[in-house]
Amino acid sequence: MDTPEFKDTHLWDRLCWAKENIEPYESKYRVLFEDPNEPDEPAKVLCPDPNWMGCALNGGILPPVWVYGELAKDESKPDFKKHTRGYLLHETEPVPAMTEEEAIEYLIQKDIAPSVWRDYKGNRTIMKIVPVELIPSDRSFRNAWRIAQ
Amino acid sequence: MSTINVSNLNDGTTTVPTTFVNSGSAKAYAHYDMVTTSLTVRKTLNCSSLTDDGTAAVTTNYTSNLSDAFYVAGGHTGRDSATSTTAYAIYPTSKSATITYSTSATSWQGGFNGGTSSALTANDMFINLMTLHGDLA
Numbered sequence: 001m002d003t004p005e006f007k008d009t010h011l012w013d014r015l016c017w018a019k020e021n022i023e024p025y026e027s028k029y030r031v032l033f034e035d036p037n038e039p040d041e042p043a044k045v046l047c048p049d050p051n052w053m054g055c056a057l058n059g060g061i062l063p064p065v066w067v068y069g070e071l072a073k074d075e076s077k078p079d080f081k082k083h084t085r086g087y088l089l090h091e092t093e094p095v096p097a098m099t100e101e102e103a104i105e106y107l108i109q110k111d112i113a114p115s116v117w118r119d120y121k122g123n124r125t126i127m128k129i130v131p132v133e134l135i136p137s138d139r140s141f142r143n144a145w146r147i148a149q
Numbered sequence: 150m151s152t153i154n155v156s157n158l159n160d161g162t163t164t165v166p167t168t169f170v171n172s173g174s175a176k177a178y179a180h181y182d183m184v185t186t187s188l189t190v191r192k193t194l195n196c197s198s199l200t201d202d203g204t205a206a207v208t209t210n211y212t213s214n215l216s217d218a219f220y221v222a223g224g225h226t227g228r229d230s231a232t233s234t235t236a237y238a239i240y241p242t243s244k245s246a247t248i249t250y251s252t253s254a255t256s257w258q259g260g261f262n263g264g265t266s267s268a269l270t271a272n273d274m275f276i277n278l279m280t281l282h283g284d285l286a
Contacts, residue, residue: 011213012176012285015195030187041245045201047188052197052212062212068253071214071286075252082217083252086286089213111198111210111254135187139273142204143245 003060011089014061015051022058024050029104030135032147033112033127036120043145045135048107056106059097063089065109104129125149176220177281179209183259183273184229195281203245205259205271213285215252220283222255227274237261237274244271252286255279 001021006014031046055061067088074085098106108117108127116127125147136145157164177195181188188201193209200208224239239259242248249256257279260271 010285012195015212019194035247038247041247042203044203045187047190047199047201049190049193049196049198051193055212068214072253075218083214083286086214086216089286107198111200132187137186139183139187139204142273 003058006060006094008091011063014094015055018055018058018061019051022051022054022061025053025057025100026050027053027100027104028132029100029129030132031104031108031112031127031129032135033116034124034147035113035116036122036126037113037115042143043147046107046111048104052107053100053103056098056103057100060094062095062106063092064095065106067092068110172284173282175280175282176213176215176285177209177211177279179277179279181207181277182275183207183277184275202243202256203271205273206243206245206256207259207277208249208254208256209279209281210254211252211281215281216284216286218251220252220281222250222281223279224257224259225278225280227259227278228276229272229274231275233275235261237272239274239277239279240269241279244269255281 027048032043034043035041070088071083074080120126128147155167157166179193179196180191181199182191188199190199195212196209197212198210202208222241224241227237227239229237239257241255241257243256243258259274259277260269263270
């Protein structure tokens with residue numbers, strides 16, 4: 001099915017359309033990362049949502065990732081009460097189809113703090129994109145997970 | 150996409166505006182498994198990703214932001230295996246990670262209560278359920 005022209009359509013409505021019309025896609029990647037601001041916490045694992053991945057690979061549905069950055073900036077202000085620039089999500093030209101790798105990069109920028117992927121200057125490796133098979137399924141010592149150096 | 154423009158719904162007796170219906174619908178939900186593999190997403194709405202933060206700790210990240218951080222994030226009962234009858238619960242908080250309750254993400258902690266309000270024991274579960282109600286940005 002052809003994707004409708006979604007610019008100026010509320011992002012929520014696009015997601016509802018996509019849920020009905022686009023096959024979910026199970027990514028073969030996970031993003032393993034550690035928070036440099038919380039050194040005692042275990043490594044975290046970002047798992048892309050299959051519906052979202054379907055939207056990313058299809059194109060024409062998701063806003064550019066900078067939109068989320070702008071909303072995050074607004075929300076970080078001390079006097080923030082509610083979003084007044086939500087229109088950026090709905091009125092900005094949607095991004096075209098991404099490859100799976102591009103979609104993972106988009107997700108890193110959207111869902112992982114910049115202190116991990118942009119600002120960290122230390123020597124440790126604190127983020128890795130890995131095939132899902134490399135994530136242990138035995139969670140017995142889950143809170144001791146660290147990224148191997 | 151076809152569009153039906155309807156301002157009000159009437160069941161023969163009562164009329165409600167469609168905005169009333171939209172405002173009351175869940176804006177996000179997630180059903181996930183933390184036992185069978187590291188983290189398996191079974192079904193979601195409005196989630197871009199789920200982050201496995203540690204034992205029974207997850208952050209749900211949203212595609213369409215909420216308008217403010219005063220939404221209602223509800224964690225539901227969980228189950229630690231397919232046939233378990235032991236009671237578990239999921240709360241919008243975190244024992245091991247920074248607590249997140251923003252317009253773009255919510256952190257969740259699953260587990261069981263050890264007898265006092267602060268004695269939540271984290272426990273990975275087979276069935277984890279959350280829903281979110283509120284206004285979209």
